[in-house]
Amino acid sequence: MRYSKEHKLETRARIVKKASMRLRERGAHGIGVADLMKDAGLTHGGFYAHFDSREALVIEAFSHAMDRSTEHWRKLAEQTPPEKRLATIVESYLTPVHRDDPGRGCAIPTLAAEIARENPRTRKAFAAKLEQMIDAIAAQIPDLPRKAARKQAMAVIATMMGTMVLARVAGSGGFSEEILGAGREAVLNRAPAPKRAAKKSATRKVAASARH
Amino acid sequence: MRYSKEHKLETRARIVKKASMRLRERGAHGIGVADLMKDAGLTHGGFYAHFDSREALVIEAFSHAMDRSTEHWRKLAEQTPPEKRLATIVESYLTPVHRDDPGRGCAIPTLAAEIARENPRTRKAFAAKLEQMIDAIAAQIPDLPRKAARKQAMAVIATMMGTMVLARVAGSGGFSEEILGAGREAVLNRAPAPKRAAKKSATRKVAASARH
């Protein structure tokens, strides 16, 4: 071995991490191999020493982003009393900060629609990560049988990501804020056992962050 | 005038209509000018006699699709008793038929995320059509003040389109059906005055169609 054992793996990880951000910002087809490599401080020629194709990187990039989201939700939940966990996640998701920083945000609103049109391998990789995210949310819904919690979680994610997409289409004015508010209320008022989660207090608990 | 007055306008309308379908199928950047013209039975050279740019056609195409959705919802509502109108729209939206035929379906799940990244002019055109769609849904939510109905409508659209995107990512198996079911239940159980809309009967009323 000429270079240290982890040197190449570190470079690869850096490419994936940067690409994960840029692809969320610009879409799955919105940035080329050369620019992605430049963002990682490299030139485009070396790309194929790390990945079989551009598509392979795209898969790694959204997988990385979605793993981070799942982790992030689990950590938020750990820091919150059980009955407020779902509310905390929703409140921290449906914020202007998240809306305005898609590169550090959830991959679903930015990439899902494009990935749904991709070939089956890519689409299935995305679907597998989506399953993980559903599980992570379902685990925060108390007092419900497994199957019912899973369905609730699916609807929560659908509403959150749908709201985020619409809010981004609407820009950053009053219309957009109204959409974010509508999404927050819809998810929280629909929530399970305690009829209305304590929204205000949950919002205060977690510092606004684009991370998801 | 050499050709009949409406000849060129008819051609133009045909281009817009075909493009509206193809762009919903393949995404806002998923098909080129040459192929769009071929779909309308023409060659690419004539394109700029009808539109200033590819982008101008994209705007016309999603505007057309979204106008059709608004119309479609209003017509569905007309044919349905007031308390079942929202349920009818939701049930006809969240179907496998709609999922599997994006070209004839709602433009929001296929195009919104991409348009959110487009320049302000394009994004605002989309947002304006979204407003119309929100109004059309809000009109079907009875017994609620204007502002509250509007917020409900925003959440309904967010959940419907989010569910559709996730269902398409999930393919066409059990996972996808589960997502569609979760979305239907979430919207209908959240719904306004009558706690549970009569889902089964509403479903039967309207023939499954991909149109939206």
Added chain:
DNA sequence: TGTACATCAGTGAACGCGCGTTCACTGATGTAC
């Protein structure tokens, strides 16, 4: 009514450009002795 003409919707070759991918190469690194 018939013919020469003007119009203009539509054609297809050509443009400049950016993309994903390939490949011969370079030069910093750790190893052998």
Added chain:
DNA sequence: TGTACATCAGTGAACGCGCGTTCACTGATGTAC
């Protein structure tokens, strides 16, 4: 310890291709007389 060498992560020119757009043209059409 010092030097010659082998490795291989990364470089940058080049490729074939498809894209949005331009433009000189064609030929079907309706009009003028």
